[in-house]
Amino acid sequence: MKRDHWTPEDQEALEKEMERVNLVCGIDEVGRGPIAGPVLACAIIMPSGEPIPGVKDSKKLTEKRRESLYDRILSQCLAWGIGMRDERAIDQMNIRQATLAAMKDALEGLRDREGKPVVPDLVLVDAEKVKTSLPQRSIIKGDDRVYAISCASIIAKVTRDRMMVQYGKEFPEYGFESHKGYGTKKHYEAIEKYGLLPIHRMSFIHREGLFKHAGCQEKEDRP
Missing domain, CATH: 3.30.420.10 (Ribonuclease H-like superfamily/Ribonuclease H)
Structure with missing residues (x-):
């Protein structure tokens, strides 16, 4: 800083x-x-x-x-x-x-x-x-x-x-409209339950070690 x-x-x-x-x-x-x-x-x-x-x-x-x-x-x-x-x-x-x-x-x-x-x-x-x-x-x-x-x-x-609110509509299980993509407890819980999306920053996720958790499989790219 x-x-x-x-x-x-x-x-x-x-x-x-x-x-x-x-x-x-x-x-x-x-x-x-x-x-x-x-x-x-x-x-x-x-x-x-x-x-x-x-x-x-x-x-x-x-x-x-x-x-x-x-x-x-x-x-x-x-x-x-x-x-x-x-x-x-x-x-x-x-x-x-x-x-x-x-x-x-x-x-x-x-x-x-x-x-x-x-x-x-x-x-x-x-x-x-x-x-x-x-x-x-x-x-x-x-x-x-x-x-x-x-x-x-x-x-x-x-x-x-506003972009993240739209992602919230596209992926309602993840709550993007509320946390705007930040690493809140609910966001991590959604990743654990539903897996990773193409809009997740894989370098950030790796850093958090989430790939070691069960259920965190990357989802297919959106069309």
Whole structure:
């Protein structure tokens, strides 16, 4: 884990840096920890001026609040993009490299309301650095400290959660709609009883030693 040495002076310097440019892009991801489903990133450019009240790190908001802010953020943003790497890419690349790839795709996928590509003047990333030639800053706890990153965290979280709810409908025995792919007790019990799905991250499951348990046979790929 990266050490946080952020000071009020750092915050002031960042705010001045953002004031000197026109388009500031915030990037954040969700889904590093689950044992199933994709890792997903959002890049977003918000207009300058008064921020949307209540926007903060998505982990500190209720699901209902995130859903309401999701629509407001997308109605006000100047451009946004989504990047994703599925469970197979995660197993092949490792979770950090998959996360960075998703972030890069989100940045390169920035589009305005007319679908035209948008290139930001400054990229602010939550605790990571993206492969890009654009000016960028890595901000520890950026989802708390930078409005655009907070917006990105909310969009990423709601987008991924909605995907997991759909998986819950496809595989009702596993409860994806509630745990969103994280390794809860009920999730592990479902794996023990019904076996592994194609959307499970096999590298994560191996790490947990679940293949040693009876009944944990990988299911056939979905059509």
